[in-house]
Amino acid sequence: MTLAEVRANDDAEKIERLEGAMLELPQVECPVEHIFGPGLYIRQGVIKAGTLVVGHRHKQAHTNILLRGVMMLATEDGVRRVEAPMVWIAPPGRKVFLVLEDILLQNLYPTELTDPDAIEERFIEKSETWKAHDDEVQARLVSGIAQALEPAKCG
Helix, strand or coil, X not given: CCHHHHHHHHCHHHHHHHHHHHHCCCXXXXXXXXXXXXXXXXXXXXXXXXXXXXXXXECCCEEEEEEEEEEEEEECCEEEEEECCEEEEECCECCEEEEXXXXXXXXXXECCCCXXXXXXXXXXXXXXXXXXXXXXXXXXXXXXXXXXXXXXXXX
């Protein structure tokens, strides 16, 4: 399956299958900064070269600014090379892209909200595949903490 085939017509089933396969692999840390201005929220992330990204579904169109780097972005029309600096309007749906050179990417949302969780709830929708993965990760984390807190047993 190619990037273009996954993204064609925002095929949710194919994108979710790709997401599920990717969640089985080691995950890459992508630091995010939350920037607030008057009536504006900017989600800024740094993503390393070689990372394949399957984003959450955006409920509405939003502005993207690529400040640094190069990526291959899957769109309904095929895969296109996007090089910084670049500004574009992403349609509702999911972004799928491969980072060729480290990127600094911003997503802009018009809102008065200042809580990143509330903003996420308003503007994006997470897939069932992601939710199941996130629940599993949280359960393992809680289990590990509980085990670490158990008193040592002496015989």
